[in-house]
Amino acid sequence: MITLTVNGQSHTVDVDPDTPLLWVLRDTLGLTGTKYGCGISECGICSVHMNGELINSCQKSIGKCSGADVVTIEGLGANGLHPIQQAFIDENVSQCGICIPGQLMAAAHMLNSNPEPTDHEIDVAMKNNYCRCGAYTRIRAAIHAAASSA
Amino acid sequence: MTEITKITRRTFMATSAAAGGGIVFGLPFPKMGPKFAQAAFKDLTGGAEINAYVHVASDNTITFGCPATEMGQGSGTSLWMMFAEEFECKWDAVLDFPTGRPEYVQPLIGLQLTGGSTATPGFWGVLRKAGAQARHMMIQAAATRWGVDASQCSASDSMVTSGDKKATYGELAAAAAGQTPPEEPTLKTPAEWKIIGKPGFDRLDSLLKVTGECQYSSDISVPGMVHAAIRMVPFGGKILSYDTAAAKRVKGVRDVIVVGAEAPAIFLDNNVPAVIVTADSYWQAEKGAKAANVQFGQPKEFAELDSDKISSALHAGLAAEGSQARADGDYPAAIGSASDTLSATYEVPYMSHSPLETMNALADFRGDSLECWISTQDPGAGYIVAEMITGLPQDQIYIHQTYTGGGFGRRVEVEYLEYAIEASMAVKAPVKLTYSREEDMANHFHRPTYAAKMTAGIDSSGEVTAWQHHISGPGIWLSPMRSSRLKNLFAGSDFINGQIESGVDFHSAQGAKDIGYNFANIDVRYTQVDFPVPIVFLRGVGNTQNAFFIESFMDELADHIGQDPFELRQKLLADEPRMLATLELAAEKANWGGSLPKGHAHGIAFHNSFDSPWCDVVELSVRGGKRVNIHKITRAVDCGLVVNPDQFDAQVQAGVVWGLAHTFLTGHTVKAGELAQKNFDTYKLPRISQMAEYEVHTVPTKNDPTGIGEPVFHTMAPAITNAIFAATGKRIRSLPLNRHGMSLA
Ligand code: FES
Ligand code: FES
Numbered sequence: 001m002i003t004l005t006v007n008g009q010s011h012t013v014d015v016d017p018d019t020p021l022l023w024v025l026r027d028t029l030g031l032t033g034t035k036y037g038c039g040i041s042e043c044g045i046c047s048v049h050m051n052g053e054l055i056n057s058c059q060k061s062i063g064k065c066s067g068a069d070v071v072t073i074e075g076l077g078a079n080g081l082h083p084i085q086q087a088f089i090d091e092n093v094s095q096c097g098i099c100i101p102g103q104l105m106a107a108a109h110m111l112n113s114n115p116e117p118t119d120h121e122i123d124v125a126m127k128n129n130y131c132r133c134g135a136y137t138r139i140r141a142a143i144h145a146a147a148s149s150a
Numbered sequence: 151m152t153e154i155t156k157i158t159r160r161t162f163m164a165t166s167a168a169a170g171g172g173i174v175f176g177l178p179f180p181k182m183g184p185k186f187a188q189a190a191f192k193d194l195t196g197g198a199e200i201n202a203y204v205h206v207a208s209d210n211t212i213t214f215g216c217p218a219t220e221m222g223q224g225s226g227t228s229l230w231m232m233f234a235e236e237f238e239c240k241w242d243a244v245l246d247f248p249t250g251r252p253e254y255v256q257p258l259i260g261l262q263l264t265g266g267s268t269a270t271p272g273f274w275g276v277l278r279k280a281g282a283q284a285r286h287m288m289i290q291a292a293a294t295r296w297g298v299d300a301s302q303c304s305a306s307d308s309m310v311t312s313g314d315k316k317a318t319y320g321e322l323a324a325a326a327a328g329q330t331p332p333e334e335p336t337l338k339t340p341a342e343w344k345i346i347g348k349p350g351f352d353r354l355d356s357l358l359k360v361t362g363e364c365q366y367s368s369d370i371s372v373p374g375m376v377h378a379a380i381r382m383v384p385f386g387g388k389i390l391s392y393d394t395a396a397a398k399r400v401k402g403v404r405d406v407i408v409v410g411a412e413a414p415a416i417f418l419d420n421n422v423p424a425v426i427v428t429a430d431s432y433w434q435a436e437k438g439a440k441a442a443n444v445q446f447g448q449p450k451e452f453a454e455l456d457s458d459k460i461s462s463a464l465h466a467g468l469a470a471e472g473s474q475a476r477a478d479g480d481y482p483a484a485i486g487s488a489s490d491t492l493s494a495t496y497e498v499p500y501m502s503h504s505p506l507e508t509m510n511a512l513a514d515f516r517g518d519s520l521e522c523w524i525s526t527q528d529p530g531a532g533y534i535v536a537e538m539i540t541g542l543p544q545d546q547i548y549i550h551q552t553y554t555g556g557g558f559g560r561r562v563e564v565e566y567l568e569y570a571i572e573a574s575m576a577v578k579a580p581v582k583l584t585y586s587r588e589e590d591m592a593n594h595f596h597r598p599t600y601a602a603k604m605t606a607g608i609d610s611s612g613e614v615t616a617w618q619h620h621i622s623g624p625g626i627w628l629s630p631m632r633s634s635r636l637k638n639l640f641a642g643s644d645f646i647n648g649q650i651e652s653g654v655d656f657h658s659a660q661g662a663k664d665i666g667y668n669f670a671n672i673d674v675r676y677t678q679v680d681f682p683v684p685i686v687f688l689r690g691v692g693n694t695q696n697a698f699f700i701e702s703f704m705d706e707l708a709d710h711i712g713q714d715p716f717e718l719r720q721k722l723l724a725d726e727p728r729m730l731a732t733l734e735l736a737a738e739k740a741n742w743g744g745s746l747p748k749g750h751a752h753g754i755a756f757h758n759s760f761d762s763p764w765c766d767v768v769e770l771s772v773r774g775g776k777r778v779n780i781h782k783i784t785r786a787v788d789c790g791l792v793v794n795p796d797q798f799d800a801q802v803q804a805g806v807v808w809g810l811a812h813t814f815l816t817g818h819t820v821k822a823g824e825l826a827q828k829n830f831d832t833y834k835l836p837r838i839s840q841m842a843e844y845e846v847h848t849v850p851t852k853n854d855p856t857g858i859g860e861p862v863f864h865t866m867a868p869a870i871t872n873a874i875f876a877a878t879g880k881r882i883r884s885l886p887l888n889r890h891g892m893s894l895a
Pocket of ligand 1: 035039042043046058
């Protein structure tokens with residue numbers, strides 16, 4: 001039994017401790033906004049915030065999440081949309097959309113500590129997030145737009 | 151061939167003969183539309199279905215039944231623009247992707263399938279007409295209610311008015327549904343359009359996609375569902391052993407089943423054999439699959455296959471005579487009398503589509519009915535295979551098409567659905583099958599590998615008088631390794647018979663056979679060379695290799711005869727106004743021939759595909775002979791009328807990323823009978839830091855829309871390698887560039 005907080009709610013889950021947080025979110029808690037893409041820390045579509053850090057949830061065993069405070073895409077805009085979500089809508093960033101939750105978690109995490117990122121800082125912060133559809137120009141534009149709206 | 155296929159094929163051919171043919175890429179395809187019309191909006195209660203494309207609720211909520219898949223290309227929004235333009239409704243609509251009605255059959259294909267850049271051109275007339283019909287039905291309902299003539303009523307903004315009388319579409323929906331629409335309503339003229347071709351119409355699915363609420367089939371759960379992981383055999387092999395007991399010792403594991411090899415009565419000659427492990431959660435299923443320690447065996451010649459052997463076989467194919475795909479003038483005479491000749495050989499590798507949502511499907515077989523959920527481009531094929539596997543009539547089957555996490559041609563095949571149905575039948579529970587990335591990347595369909603030998607003859611005045619393009623490699627239609635039920639369905643059609651007879655695979659020669667360059671003597675030929683790697687269409691299909699071959703060689707030819715690469719193309723396209731205009735537009739906007747910063751060079755490539763001529767000019771510099779820095783990409787296209795300017799630009803942007811991937815990164819090598827790259831640690835995609843700056847220009851036109859999604863990237867590779875030559879003098883004749891030690895800065 002492991003107890004953790006997800007999007008402000010406490011959950012106690014009874015799963016094998018080696019289960020990645022990703023699959024606990026998706027299969028046990030039904031929070032399917034966090035996606036599976038590679039399972040090896042290459043694509044970033046499983047990105048969530050844990051204790052304020054940006055992590056790949058495919059790499060974090062639930063056994064190591066006891067007491068953790070996790071925020072997923074479902075909890076990002078706890079009080080309406082987060083500015084980065086609004087910016088992604090305004091810039092029509094999404095194509096297939098499957099990478100978008102991970103992009104948003106990574107971008108929101110960067111904006112927390114760096115509200116006015118340069119192009120280079122965006123490149124560094126977003127380097128772990130693949131978009132196979134290829135929406136990179138608009139992702140960059142949306143991050144700048146969110147930065148100036150905040 | 152088993153009994154089931156025979157029966158189904160016979161039934162199918164009879165049906166198709168009666169139903170007449172659809173047309174794909176100008177070729178006759180049998181019509182395979184649904185045998186039974188499903189309800190259009192199954193999950194909606196209340197309100198009314200006005201026609202198969204639109205449902206209006208009493209609170210005025212409009213649901214658009216989009217006949218095309220939404221896999222990122224924006225069809226949900228672009229197709230709604232066409233319908234909404236005529237329907238005179240509020241812009242906002244809920245997107246739905248219903249399946250199984252004849253109205254959803256792609257008119258250019260004959261099946262409910264999204265591919266070949268057909269969504270916009272294929273539904274262009276259909277949806278505007280259906281929108282106008284739905285508007286007429288609303289007006290007729292209002293006119294009847296008010297006892298006035300329909301001509302005294304008008305509609306706009308989801309409201310019908312007549313004098314001081316007003317009624318919303320929601321109020322009228324139930325009565326409107328019973329009206330008979332005019333057969334051929336008058337459509338608006340372009341001057342009257344308020345939506346089509348106008349900017350500012352945002353994607354309808356953005357909110358869902360930024361909140362994580364958008365559901366792909368991998369996100370769906372149903373009561374009693376078990377999760378499944380799969381291990382497919384490497385190509386050409388069979389299962390030697392697996393350890394059921396070990397798998398079942400993993401907590402949560404329920405069943406270990408074999409599909410394929412040991413179930414031939416159901417799994418025909420189609421899918422590779424596989425072991426499927428079901429469990430309470432996906433993680434447990436994957437652990438179980440690992441514990442099962444499945445051992446595979448391949449025939450010796452497959453087990454020893456590697457990239458070098460593949461390359462040698464492709465080149466041996468080029469030494470053979472091949473089958474003629476096109477013959478203009480007298481090529482042998484022209485090349486024989488040429489005063490100078492030039493020849494070069496090129497090669498491209500296997501390439502995987504790698505949409506970020508891995509293949510998956512949820513199937514719930516209940517004995518007398520079947521319900522499925524799939525992220526797919528091809529629900530039409532889903533019905534056909536579901537019927538073949540279960541023996542159920544199509545009216546007992548329903549396929550929910552969800553949002554799709556990338557398709558790129560990979561999801562034209564539906565083998566993931568076949569496996570899931572099979573598993574659900576075996577374990578008697580709903581099964582959600584999810585491929586691991588490794589299974590997705592290494593064990594299924596790829597863009598084929600090809601080589602080409604290009605030869606040109608030049609006469610004494612410096613004119614290029616002879617052109618030969620010889621392609622060798624697997625054929626998506628002709629090779630056994632695109633073994634799928636879908637392909638088998640086409641057996642016996644004129645489309646397939648023509649290819650068998652000529653020996654020319656349609657997609658292997660696509661873009662080679664139909665070049666726009668006006669050479670007096672042209673010879674295009676194809677040699678089929680097979681390897682046991684499964685193959686399928688990839689965005690752009692045959693053009694992805696042939697544009698690289700043709701446009702690289704054009705550049706070599708220009709250099710050889712001392713002409714400017716743009717001017718040589720300009721001369722050869724003089725009789726093709728749309729192509730010429732596109733070429734010239736790109737050159738003009740890129741300031742071709744103008745001065746560039748020191749170390750920078752331009753490369754140009756042109757190609758005509760899916761009826762959309764496209765030209766890219768790339769400006770780049772190369773550091774240390776290895777690090778390629780792309781400064782600017784100038785793109786020009788004539789894709790007819792642009793219905794949705796925002797999504798047009800999104801596709802152009804996507805094309806840049808796909809072009810960079812194709813040019814620099816995404817190629818498979820084969821080692822000891824397997825694809826060597828199985829995940830993104832070795833099969834890399836471009837990252838945001840590598841995104842290049844681009845601009846795009848369209849040729850002014852009044853023509854109907856043509857393709858955009860497919861032609862977006864295949865001119866990028868030759869434009870880049872031609873620019874690398876201009877910058878460094880180094881010729882690149884094979885992709886990707888990471889195999890030449892070159893990388894994207
Ligand atoms: S699924 Fe976690 S990084 Fe790809
Ligand atoms: S939007 Fe499809 S992968 Fe990014």
